[in-house]
Amino acid sequence: MFESLMEEVQKLKTDKMIILIGLIIPVLVNLMIGWELSKGVIDHIPMAIVDYDNSKLSREVIGYFSDNNTFTLAYRVEDENKLQSLLDTSKVKVGMIIPKNFSEDVIGLRSPSILMLYDGSHMSITSVAKAKASEILLSIRVGASIKQLEGRLNMNEEEAYHTAMPINFENRTLYNPSKNFNYFMTPGYGTIICQTGIGLTAVLCIDFIRQGKKRKSNLGYTLGKTLFYGLLGSISFIMNVLVQIYLFKLPFRGSLGVAMLLSIMLAFAIASMSIAVSTWISNRVIAIVVIGLLLIPNSIMAGYTWPVISMLPFYQKVSHIIPFYHYGDNIRNLFLKGELENLGGDIYYLLFFIISMLVIALMGNYKYYLSKVKGGVENDIAS
Amino acid sequence: MTLLLKSMREEIEFIFKKVSLMILFFIGMPVLTLWFAGAYAHEYVNDIPIAVLDEDNSSLSRQIAKYFDDNERFKIEYYASNREELERLIHLKKANMGVYLPPHLSEKVLRGEGSQVLILTDGANVVIGNNAYAGAAEIIQTVAAGTEIKMIEAKGSLPNKTATSMTLPFTFTDRMLYDSKLTYMNYLIYGFMTVFFQQLMLSGLATLIFRNPKQTAGDHPFTRLMAKVIVAAALLMLTGSLAIYMINRKYGVIFAGDIKLALLMSSLFAVAISAVAILLCALTKDKIKFSQVSYMLSLPTFLACGYVWPVEQMPSLLVKIVKLIWPLIYFSRPFDEIMVKGLAFEAIRQNAISLVLYSIVFMPLTLWVFKKRFTTDEITKCNEDTSILIRGEVNL
Numbered sequence: 064m065f066e067s068l069m070e071e072v073q074k075l076k077t078d079k080m081i082i083l084i085g086l087i088i089p090v091l092v093n094l095m096i097g098w099e100l101s102k103g104v105i106d107h108i109p110m111a112i113v114d115y116d117n118s119k120l121s122r123e124v125i126g127y128f129s130d131n132n133t134f135t136l137a138y139r140v141e142d143e144n145k146l147q148s149l150l151d152t153s154k155v156k157v158g159m160i161i162p163k164n165f166s167e168d169v170i171g172l173r174s175p176s177i178l179m180l181y182d183g184s185h186m187s188i189t190s191v192a193k194a195k196a197s198e199i200l201l202s203i204r205v206g207a208s209i210k211q212l213e214g215r216l217n218m219n220e221e222e223a224y225h226t227a228m229p230i231n232f233e234n235r236t237l238y239n240p241s242k243n244f245n246y247f248m249t250p251g252y253g254t255i256i257c258q259t260g261i262g263l264t265a266v267l268c269i270d271f272i273r274q275g276k277k278r279k280s281n282l283g284y285t286l287g288k289t290l291f292y293g294l295l296g297s298i299s300f301i302m303n304v305l306v307q308i309y310l311f312k313l314p315f316r317g318s319l320g321v322a323m324l325l326s327i328m329l330a331f332a333i334a335s336m337s338i339a340v341s342t343w344i345s346n347r348v349i350a351i352v353v354i355g356l357l358l359i360p361n362s363i364m365a366g367y368t369w370p371v372i373s374m375l376p377f378y379q380k381v382s383h384i385i386p387f388y389h390y391g392d393n394i395r396n397l398f399l400k401g402e403l404e405n406l407g408g409d410i411y412y413l414l415f416f417i418i419s420m421l422v423i424a425l426m427g428n429y430k431y432y433l434s435k436v437k438g439g440v441e442n443d444i445a446s
Numbered sequence: 447m448t449l450l451l452k453s454m455r456e457e458i459e460f461i462f463k464k465v466s467l468m469i470l471f472f473i474g475m476p477v478l479t480l481w482f483a484g485a486y487a488h489e490y491v492n493d494i495p496i497a498v499l500d501e502d503n504s505s506l507s508r509q510i511a512k513y514f515d516d517n518e519r520f521k522i523e524y525y526a527s528n529r530e531e532l533e534r535l536i537h538l539k540k541a542n543m544g545v546y547l548p549p550h551l552s553e554k555v556l557r558g559e560g561s562q563v564l565i566l567t568d569g570a571n572v573v574i575g576n577n578a579y580a581g582a583a584e585i586i587q588t589v590a591a592g593t594e595i596k597m598i599e600a601k602g603s604l605p606n607k608t609a610t611s612m613t614l615p616f617t618f619t620d621r622m623l624y625d626s627k628l629t630y631m632n633y634l635i636y637g638f639m640t641v642f643f644q645q646l647m648l649s650g651l652a653t654l655i656f657r658n659p660k661q662t663a664g665d666h667p668f669t670r671l672m673a674k675v676i677v678a679a680a681l682l683m684l685t686g687s688l689a690i691y692m693i694n695r696k697y698g699v700i701f702a703g704d705i706k707l708a709l710l711m712s713s714l715f716a717v718a719i720s721a722v723a724i725l726l727c728a729l730t731k732d733k734i735k736f737s738q739v740s741y742m743l744s745l746p747t748f749l750a751c752g753y754v755w756p757v758e759q760m761p762s763l764l765v766k767i768v769k770l771i772w773p774l775i776y777f778s779r780p781f782d783e784i785m786v787k788g789l790a791f792e793a794i795r796q797n798a799i800s801l802v803l804y805s806i807v808f809m810p811l812t813l814w815v816f817k818k819r820f821t822t823d824e825i826t827k828c829n830e831d832t833s834i835l836i837r838g839e840v841n842l
């Protein structure tokens with residue numbers, strides 16, 4: 064085992080790709096993600112307005128939008144066609160049309176309607192814009208309703224308020240009240256690039272000639288490789304967590320020890336899986352393709368962003384097998400909540416996964432030994 | 447021209463001899479697209495597990511709870527017995543949202559004192575949190591408006607229509623353009639496809655380049671490289687079109703664009719990304735190293751191309767750097783908007799020009815590096831892979 068481990072340590076001196084792919088690129092990408100998402104929330108969404116009424120009330124409505132940071136009042140246009148054209152060419156993402164006689168109709172209890180147009184092609188912008196616009200318009204509407212009640216039914220302010228708002232609705236968003244994308248995405252995406260780096264280096268580590276010749280030491284040989292890449296991965300993952308906590312100041316409410324434990328377990332899970340792939344696929348390029356396909360889509364397939372509960376049953380089952388499924392939500396919860404609900408279960412799964420992958424790797428090694436290695440490998444490569 | 451056609455024929459023959467290349471060029475785009483699209487087959491986040499704490503236990507509070515249970519977006523999994531338990535269920539991820547119906551809710555509403563329903567959402571996953579909040583707001587506002595109308599009717603002895611108009615002095619209607627259902631599938635799938643196209647172009651082109659790098663570098667490099675680029679791009683655009691047809695038929699993904707414009711942008715991007723591929727081939731001189739680097743770049747290039755996180759919200763210096771070094775930023779979002787919004791050429795002209803300029807600047811530079819790197823006496827490692835493998839010296 065020690066000999067196998069030292070082989071990889073020696074490689075560090077000659078093969079710069081291990082450090083580049085396993086450590087340097089992940090750190091750089093982490094820095095980039097943190098920088099890119101540093102703003103965290105979407106604001107100043109370009110908006111255009113058609114005000115057919117041009118009354119005090121319509122100007123008030125517009126004022127509420129222009130005063131709000133979520134929107135930037137980029138255009139005031141005369142008609143709907145121009146507004147549509149601005150939306151079609153992506154110059155604005157939101158449009159508002161205030162109808163003619165809006166103010167008069169409100170006073171006359173004819174319930175006029177404001178039309179909001181959203182660019183549905185860009186969900187992340189549109190969902191923010193829609194939530195904020197609805198909030199603004201609801202507040203204005205309640206205010207208008209209170210005035211009606213005061214004026215028409217001679218209610219006092221408090222009575223009118225409670226009548227207009229019989230059931231008040233208070234929302235409290237726990238753990239990430241500002242719905243900051245940086246807090247939501249960075250912990251997981253930072254990890255995915257680290258695990259890809261470890262996977263792409265570990266998948267090349269098996270020496271087919273040697274593993275066949277020295278069958279007796281196959282277990283030690285495989286463990287040595289797993290230990291090296293598991294440790295390298297642990298360094299990469301832990302650096303990733305530390306960069307997010309100390310450089311990008313993401314709130315971290317959990318235990319750093321637990322984060323490290325999880326990171327080490329995931330690093331070993333990825334290392335053992337990559338080595339298992341490496342033992343079974345002698346063509347290095349194909350092995351890289353396989354490990355890339357297994358690791359890169361993890362943010363989607365393991366339900367880190369799009370929740371597993373919304374996937375088809377088959378995808379749900381597959382997601383539970385993926386090691387990142389047992390890490391992604393946990394590390395984000397350590398950042399945002401501070402506590403994990405099933406840490407033991409996830410650790411046991413990762414341990415089980417590591418052992419399973421080691422068994423598969425040993426079987427791969429054994430297969431080459433049985434097939435009288437040298438000729439077997441040469442034929443394999445030649446084919 | 448003859449050399450170009452001859453080289454293209456050679457590349458096609460080579461592709462048909464290699465199973466791995468046939469998989470890459472013919473199956474890669476459709477399989478990856480369908481695989482990813484399958485994850486978003488359910489258009490919305492539904493059946494979100496929620497917990498309810500009903501401290502009122504009146505007909506109104508039970509009605510509110512029932513509205514939540516009947517809504518396809520929610521599924522009541524727990525009834526908590528106190529606030530601590532409600533928050534604990536969210537904390538432990540057993541419920542993604544909590545609905546707190548306070549004591550005397552119904553009495554207070556009837557007495558005209560007003561009451562408050564508290565919604566607690568788990569913001570750790572923004573996607574679930576946003577969906578839960580939107581659904582809850584809709585339900586509570588509907589209940590509140592109905593209650594208000596009844597109260598005004600009773601207090602002012604007014605007809606229903608007047609009471610409704612006083613409750614809703616104005617209304618607002620939302621119209622979602624281009625994707626009326628605002629689904630994650632339509633939002634993301636074309637962006638993913640641009641990354642698949644990028645990655646398959648990089649991998650495919652590298653395999654074709656590493657077939658005969660010295661010959662390519664030594665004799666009419668531009669023509670020979672262009673033959674590889676044209677063949678790779680044409681095949682991937684063809685199978686990409688098939689992939690779009692398949693997701694349109696199977697999942698109803700919006701396809702409202704001008705196919706000629708989509709192909710034009712894809713072609714311009716194919717040339718631009720080829721400059722990167724040639725440069726990486728020249729710098730690594732090794733297909734394995736090339737594969738490692740290109741895979742490592744897939745995630746950061748997608749994250750930085752302005753698809754998931756809009757370009758306007760990114761730091762301006764980062765946008766400048768990305769625009770200078772990686773062309774996906776000119777292609778990913780415009781391609782999606784061509785397909786979903788049906789953008790006209792005028793709207794994406796600037797991006798098209800940027801792709802052309804990128805190629806004009808980078809292609810000669812990468813050609814020069816490529817020629818220099820592959821016409822030296824250094825061992826062309828890519829061709830040595832097999833012998834290295836046999837000698838067991840890979841990466842030692």
